[in-house]
Amino acid sequence: MRFLLLLALLAASALAAQKRYDGYKVFQVKAKDLPSFHAIAQLYTEQSSIYDFWTEPRSLDDPIDIMVPPTYMQAFDQLLQTHNLHHRVKIADVQSAIETNLKGQAAPSVAQEPRSRSGSLRYKLNWTEYHDYTTIVLFLAELAQNYPDIVTLITIGKTHENREMYMVKISNTQTASPTKNAIIVDGGIHAREWISPAWNTWLIHELVENYAAHPQYVDNLDWYILPVMNPDGYVYSFADDRLWRKNRNPVNGPCVGIDLNPIFLFARTEGGAAGNGCDQTYHGPAAFSEDESANVRDAVLSVANGRTQAYLTYHSYGQYWLTPWGYTADLPEDYPQLFDLAQNAVNSLTAVYGTQYTIGSSTNVLYVASGGSDDWAKGGAGIPYSYTVELRDTGDFGFLLPADQIIPNNLEMWEAMKVVAEYVTGIV
């Protein structure tokens, strides 16, 4: 009895340690003219340590989701009125939304898990809930062990908190050839975007465990997949703060963390990312200053020879398929080809459930946001078809996407990936 009480106390203290969001609201704001858009953009650049922009200001057409803490509700309301901004409350209480949609910590009964071919206990990972970093790593390790002809698990370095970072190489050793084209995929740069690793693990599973259904994708292509690029942040988002975005480097005094996305900018001073250490988008002291981004850069450069044709970086949310450049409104020379492939991929994914994705063209972008790893992949590593994909949804749940949407998200995204894979296979 005393033991049970102790357990209950421990559970309560674990919960108490998590950051709470009681009374926080997420507003969807829409600028109706240029001056009101600039007012929001200014809030983003100057006060993103207070107002957490769940989506970046992109253009007049795109709504912007902003999380407001209870103590700033009045000030925010005033701003809405001053600039006559269209708005509505999307999430009335963020803490309740977190508690409703929090999945992943409950360990399933080991005895009920199916067994793998080797007879050992099969991995616990599934796509009906979100999983912590350890579970993801065990899944990767088991696939590498069970499918040595196809899967190689590569360690690419350590994080700031000394966690091992992994890249999965999927390549059929029977059909190995130096002329095979390759695709690089990353996910989980931003810790709170849980759907991104949940899609990346599905992609790995589909290529490897469903190999027989479509051997051509593995026989004719090499894949390099980095499912969780920010393990420290991801672990923190499970244990301490569901809405954590950055890594866990305490370089900026009281405000921990650097946004790993603009760290990749190969022209990072042009706009977007904030320079204040407390901001959600704080970009750190220098490009590739962070262990995580330097490790990924080195890993990508080591495999991104002339035959790597596509780089896809997965984020959430908003349902966008974005083409470079993110850091400037200029278009790359091969934009028509980039757009065509994006259009075909999006058509295929929409055909599954009707989910609409907006293909990002820089022509309607008013505010130059910080570029990400796709900008660098194209401009720095020379990979022609580089995209940022912002996964489900469009803001009803945002980062707190319910786990029952993981499989639909993955099924439609797999159709898009098949289009990219087939296209890349055909490039000679």
Ligand SMILES: [Zn+2]
């Ligand atoms: Zn992101």
